[in-house]
Amino acid sequence: MPSAATSPPTSDQNRVDARTDSRSESDWEGVRLHVVTGKGGTGKTTVAGALALALAQNGRRVLVMEVEGRQGLAQIFDTTPLPYAERHVAVAPGGGEVWALAVDPEEALLEYLEIFYKMRRAGSALRRMGAIEFATTIAPGVRDVLLTGKAMEATKRTRDGRPVYDAVILDAPPTGRITRFLNVNTEVAGLAKVGPIKSHADRVMALIKSPRTAVHIVSVLEEMPVQETVDGVAELTSAGIPVGAIIINMDRVAHLSATQQRAAIKGSLPRDTITKSLEVVGLGSKRTTVAQIVDELCTEAHGHAVRLQLETTERQVLQKLEHPTYTLPLLTEGADLSGLYELAQALSEQGAA
Amino acid sequence: MTTQLLDVDQLLKDESIHILVCCGSGGVGKTTTAAALGVRAAELGRHVVVLTIDPARRLAQSLGLTSLDNEPRLVAGVGDATTGGSLRAMMLDMKRTFDEIVESHADPERAETIFANPFYQALSTSFAGTQEYMAMEKLGQLHARLGHDNDWDLVIVDTPPSRSALDFLDAPRRLGSFLDGRLMRLLAAPARAGGRLSVRVVNAGFGFFSGVLTRILGAQVLRDIQGFVGAFDALFSDFRVRAEATFDLLQSGETAFVVVATPEPDALREASYFVERLDKEQMPLAGLVLNRVQPAVAIDLTAEAAVAAAQRLEARGRAHSLTASLLRLHADAVVLRERQRHLSERFTAAHRHVPVVAVAALAEDVHDLDSLREIGELLRTGDDLVHSPA
Numbered sequence: 017m018p019s020a021a022t023s024p025p026t027s028d029q030n031r032v033d034a035r036t037d038s039r040s041e042s043d044w045e046g047v048r049l050h051v052v053t054g055k056g057g058t059g060k061t062t063v064a065g066a067l068a069l070a071l072a073q074n075g076r077r078v079l080v081m082e083v084e085g086r087q088g089l090a091q092i093f094d095t096t097p098l099p100y101a102e103r104h105v106a107v108a109p110g111g112g113e114v115w116a117l118a119v120d121p122e123e124a125l126l127e128y129l130e131i132f133y134k135m136r137r138a139g140s141a142l143r144r145m146g147a148i149e150f151a152t153t154i155a156p157g158v159r160d161v162l163l164t165g166k167a168m169e170a171t172k173r174t175r176d177g178r179p180v181y182d183a184v185i186l187d188a189p190p191t192g193r194i195t196r197f198l199n200v201n202t203e204v205a206g207l208a209k210v211g212p213i214k215s216h217a218d219r220v221m222a223l224i225k226s227p228r229t230a231v232h233i234v235s236v237l238e239e240m241p242v243q244e245t246v247d248g249v250a251e252l253t254s255a256g257i258p259v260g261a262i263i264i265n266m267d268r269v270a271h272l273s274a275t276q277q278r279a280a281i282k283g284s285l286p287r288d289t290i291t292k293s294l295e296v297v298g299l300g301s302k303r304t305t306v307a308q309i310v311d312e313l314c315t316e317a318h319g320h321a322v323r324l325q326l327e328t329t330e331r332q333v334l335q336k337l338e339h340p341t342y343t344l345p346l347l348t349e350g351a352d353l354s355g356l357y358e359l360a361q362a363l364s365e366q367g368a369a
Numbered sequence: 370m371t372t373q374l375l376d377v378d379q380l381l382k383d384e385s386i387h388i389l390v391c392c393g394s395g396g397v398g399k400t401t402t403a404a405a406l407g408v409r410a411a412e413l414g415r416h417v418v419v420l421t422i423d424p425a426r427r428l429a430q431s432l433g434l435t436s437l438d439n440e441p442r443l444v445a446g447v448g449d450a451t452t453g454g455s456l457r458a459m460m461l462d463m464k465r466t467f468d469e470i471v472e473s474h475a476d477p478e479r480a481e482t483i484f485a486n487p488f489y490q491a492l493s494t495s496f497a498g499t500q501e502y503m504a505m506e507k508l509g510q511l512h513a514r515l516g517h518d519n520d521w522d523l524v525i526v527d528t529p530p531s532r533s534a535l536d537f538l539d540a541p542r543r544l545g546s547f548l549d550g551r552l553m554r555l556l557a558a559p560a561r562a563g564g565r566l567s568v569r570v571v572n573a574g575f576g577f578f579s580g581v582l583t584r585i586l587g588a589q590v591l592r593d594i595q596g597f598v599g600a601f602d603a604l605f606s607d608f609r610v611r612a613e614a615t616f617d618l619l620q621s622g623e624t625a626f627v628v629v630a631t632p633e634p635d636a637l638r639e640a641s642y643f644v645e646r647l648d649k650e651q652m653p654l655a656g657l658v659l660n661r662v663q664p665a666v667a668i669d670l671t672a673e674a675a676v677a678a679a680q681r682l683e684a685r686g687r688a689h690s691l692t693a694s695l696l697r698l699h700a701d702a703v704v705l706r707e708r709q710r711h712l713s714e715r716f717t718a719a720h721r722h723v724p725v726v727a728v729a730a731l732a733e734d735v736h737d738l739d740s741l742r743e744i745g746e747l748l749r750t751g752d753d754l755v756h757s758p759a
Contacts, residue, residue, distance in 0.1 A: 056395020057631065088635070133584060142581060146552040151585075153498065153543060157491070190395055192423065207491045211587020239734040240425045241396075271698040276691060286691070293692030296685065297678040304669045312668045313695040319664070320698055322732040348704050350634070 043340050043367045044260065047230045049171045049223065050185045051260075053194040053248065054234030055241040059265045061088035062351045062359065063234045063344065064187040065114075069360035070369035072112030076182040079170050081117040083163040084189060089116045094353050100124075102170075109357070115181070117170070121152035124162040132212070157203030161213065164200055164220045171223065191233060191248040198224050198231070199255050230260030235334060237264060237327035242334060249337050261368060262334050266346040270324055272317060280321035285314050342366040372717040372755050375627075375656030375724035377748045381410040384522070386625050387515055388508065388618070389655075392528045392537070393629035394639035398660040400424050401735050401744065402629050403527040404432055404458075408738060409745030411448040411456035416521045418457045418511055422504055422529045431737045432458040439465045441511070441521070446738055457521060466503040467493040470611075474604050482600045488593040489601075500529045501540035505615045512618060538619075538646065541612040553598055553605060625655040630716075632659055632709035632727075632754070637716045644720050656724035659713060662752050663706040664729040672700040672707075706754070713755045727752040 044050070050067060054060035061082065068080035079102060082089050087097045093105040098118040106114040125148060129135040142148050151158045164186075171184045189197045196203060201217040208214045223229060231252055235245040245262060252259050272280060279285050290310050300306035334341055344362050347355040363369060380386065391403040400421055407419035418441045424434065433444050441457035448454035471480050483489050493499060504526065511524045528537045547553065582591050618624060626647055630640035640657060647654045679696040682689035717725060728744065729752045735741060 057397060057633070057636065061635075091634070129585075135581065135584075138581060145555060146547065147581070149543075150547060150552055207488070207593075208587050208590045211590065212584060213586050213590075239427070243426065269701070271694045271701075276694070289688075290692045290695065293682055293689040294678075296689065297681050299670070299674075299678055308668050309670060312666060312670075313692075313699060316666070316699055316702055317695055319732050326733065348701055348708065350708060 041367075042369050044230055044369070046227060047260070048179070048181075048183055049167060049229040050183060051167075051188050051194075051198065051224075051229065051231040052185060052234060052263075053188045053191050053231060054263075054265075055191050055244045058234045058236050058241050059351065060190070060234040061086075061187050062092055062356065063232075063263055063265055064185050065089060065092045066344070066356050066359035066363055067232070067368060068114045068116075068185045069106060069108050069112075069357060070363040071183045071185070072106075072108035072114045073360070073364065073369065074108075074110035075112050076108070077113045077115065077180070078183045078185060079115045079117060079181045080185040080187065081119055081167060081170065082187040083119045083121075083166075084187075085118070085120070087118060089118065089187065092351065092353075092356060106353075108360070119163055119166050121159050121162050122148050124166050125152055128162060128165065128216075132216075157200060157207055157217075158213065160197050161200045161204055161217045161220060164198065164224065165216060168220050168223050171228070188231075191244045194231065194248060195251040195255050195257065198252075198257055200224075202255075225256050225258070227258065230258055232260040232263055234263045234265050236266050237330040237334075239326075239330065242330045245334060246337065249339070259339055261340045261342055262337060263363075263368075264331065264334065264341060264343045267343045268323070268327070268346050272321055272324065276317075277321035277324055280314070280317040281325070283314070283318070285317060287314070290314075340367065342368050372721065373656075373724040374751055374756060375658070375726040377406070377409070377726060377745075378413060380625060380627075380655050381406065381413050381415060381523075383625075384415075385623060387523060387623040388512060388625070389523065389525045390528065390619070390624065390626045391525065391629055391658075392626060392643060394636050397629050397631045397636050399629045400428060400527045401741075402627070402658050402660065402748075403525050404428060404735075405741045405744035405748060406627070407456055407458070407525050408447055408741045409748065410523055410525070411444075411454040412742075412745075414448075414454045415523045416455045416457075416519070417523045417525060418459065418521045420459055420461060420504070420507060420511065420524060420526045422461050422500065422527050424460065424527075427734065427736045429460065431735060431741060432456075434458055434460055438462070439469075439507075444738075455521075461500070461504055461507055463500050463503045464493045466507055467499065470506065471604070474607060475600075479600055483597070486593060486597045486600065488590070488597040492597075498536070498540035498544050501537040502544045502612070504529055504537060505541045506611065509611065509615045509618065538616075538650070541615055544608065544612065620650065620652050622653065625653050627655050627658055628723075629658045629660060631661045632663075632713050634712060637712055641716060641719060644723055654723065656726065657716070657720075658748065659725060659727040659754065661730040662727045662754050663702060663709055665706065665752060665754070666699065666703055670699065670703075672703040675700040675703070710754055717755050725755050727754040727756075 050071070052060050052064040052067060054063070064080055068078050072078045080089060090097045093116060095105050098116055100118065100120045100123040102115045102117045104113055105116040108114060126139045129139060139148065152162065153159065167184055167186045170181060173180045188194055201214070201221040204214055204217040233245050233248050235241045249259050276285070287310055290313065291306055294300060294306050294309055299309060342363055344359050347358070349355065389406065391399050391406070393399050403419055403421065407417045410417045419432065421429070433442065439459065439462040441459045444456040444458050447456040468484065471483050475483060508524060508526050515522060579591055628640050628643050630636040644654060675696040679693040679700070682693040682696070726748060728747045731740070731743070733740070735744070
């Protein structure tokens with residue numbers, strides 16, 4: 017695996033052949049730009065990484081990019097911090113490639129000046145005057161246009177007449193800010209009604225509102241994240257931005273059936289039966305008596321059952337949104353690289369790729 | 370040296386502390402912690418204002434916040450005659466706070482010109498960093514009123530859900546120095562050029578700069594910015610002064626920072642950055658609140674033993690399936706707690722001087738004052754995740 021490169025190699029015959037292999041239908045045929053959002057703490061970066069692996073499988077090439085300067089992708093792919101250059105970070109099942117990029121707004125602005133105005137050399141003068149900082153951290157909307165603009169550029173980039181990337185995944189800002197982030201031309205219109213930056217925003221907007229884009233929202237089954245997901249779907253929809261899937265992350269294994277949950281909540285689990293079973297396997301000692309174990313197991317069951325009932329309610333709320341939902345398991349050992357492949361597999365099996 | 374327990378009650382009762390800042394990455398329960406600390410402080414006899422930035426709907430309702438009116442409102446049902454404490458709460462209205470600064474520093478005519486300027490409108494609603502700036506501005510205002518009336522003696526502030534937890538420290542200075550900086554002087558040059566020499570020198574830079582800006586943004590944006598700079602001129606240096614004053618206040622002995630995290634790698638990493646940054650800026654850190662901790666198990670039964678027993682029971686048929694499930698559930702709980710302990714200890718090993726209090730996860734979300742009281746109680750007692758021998 018190359019440790020660093022500025023851009024992927026040109027057409028690789030093996031890859032192209034593999035891509036034409038038969039593969040199962042995904043829910044997102046035709047989607048090229050996958051935007052992943054979610055409330056803080058729901059694991060959206062992990063899901064973005066897993067989705068990248070899933071979409072790259074069987075010989076495809078995808079780019080996953082982050083825009084918030086957190087180096088979250090480097091963490092989950094277990095690599096050194098990403099520079100502002102596309103880097104091959106993982107091999108997908110069946111021989112695909114995942115590339116990653118951490119977009120730096122200042123670099124993106126200089127690149128934009130270079131591409132559109134051949135003005136890269138003016139950059140240092142602008143930086144001295146504080147104009148680069150102004151444009152990338154302060155000017156309303158400009159930062160977001162640069163970041164989404166970079167995603168557009170990667171999505172549309174071609175080499176030898178075919179796309180460089182089969183899909184681009186954008187690890188985007190949290191749900192609370194996603195509509196404003198993506199709705200760049202409204203944002204920029206507050207500043208510029210006409211002019212080059214406005215036209216650039218219009219081009220970005222055309223891609224974002226098209227069927228080639230899908231915004232996936234990651235949630236966990238708790239009240240606040242679910243509420244934010246519901247609000248996010250409504251906001252995106254009214255802004256005309258296509259909502260993709262709802263991804264339920266960190267789903268716990270239900271150890272108890274519905275009947276057992278009700279009994280656990282009422283405190284009516286059959287203590288005698290539990291006691292007998294524990295005695296059969298010889299659990300219990302002087303230090304920890306069987307009765308103490310039964311007490312603890314019933315207490316734990318109570319907490320688990322209350323949580324499961326809440327999760328059931330929240331799951332129904334998400335399912336009512338009428339977008340495809342995928343469920344990813346809670347990795348009790350933490351989301352390391354092998355966990356990421358496990359999540360990619362789960363996404364793939366459920367039709368995300 | 371073992372990690373000290375963060376004594377929340379002692380912190381809240383300390384009358385030399387007038388500002389408590391809750392910070393941490395998104396989704397760790399910052400706002401809930403700020404609200405729970407507010408309720409507890411009021412019931413310990415303090416007169417408290419909780420400044421929230423963007424509370425979840427039910428949390429806002431539990432504090433009686435139904436509208437965004439930018440003024441502290443008394444929360445009914447907290448504190449009483451015995452303790453003498455009280456609680457007020459407010460949600461930040463960023464645009465209104467910005468407008469108020471303009472109103473208080475410009476004459477009415479000039480204020481109208483500023484309000485009508487498109488660049489100001491964009492600046493005051495969607496300026497990256499405006500929310501952080503205005504949160505700190507509001508904090509400064511609430512602090513300034515401490516001495517004047519006796520409505521409150523403690524301001525608890527929740528920090529904005531920024532891209533980085535550190536933004537609220539940096540944004541005010543960044544905005545302040547931008548408004549008072551070289552760029553603005555260049556932009557303002559045609560409006561206020563004085564002597565002949567300065568006109569020429571300034572215009573050389575301005576010509577280049579305005580050329581670039583016009584090509585990128587368009588001429589109209591530049592005209593708006595110049596209009597704004599012209600009208601805002603006198604207010605610029607004041608913004609920088611205010612940002613500096615707030616920064617000084619945060620470094621003073623009457624402020625305490627509480628870093629909030631969950632026992633997850635990302636949240637703890639952000640917490641580490643934060644602790645290091647506060648150290649560097651000589652800002653007073655009270656300690657770390659570790660939210661959503663998997664509750665301790667009360668018995669000595671390892672995950673391995675529980676899984677082994679569950680497997681044997683599963684082999685014996687359906688009669689034992691309930692107990693087998695309960696044992697597997699127990700094993701999951703033990704594994705999760707051990708993982709959280711391991712992650713938290715990596716933090717405490719690196720920051721031994723930081724007192725910590727761990728708060729066990731509640732099965733249900735916060736929806737009223739009683740659940741905030743319950744969290745307050747958990748904050749007082751603390752879970753022993755990082756304080757007990759493993």
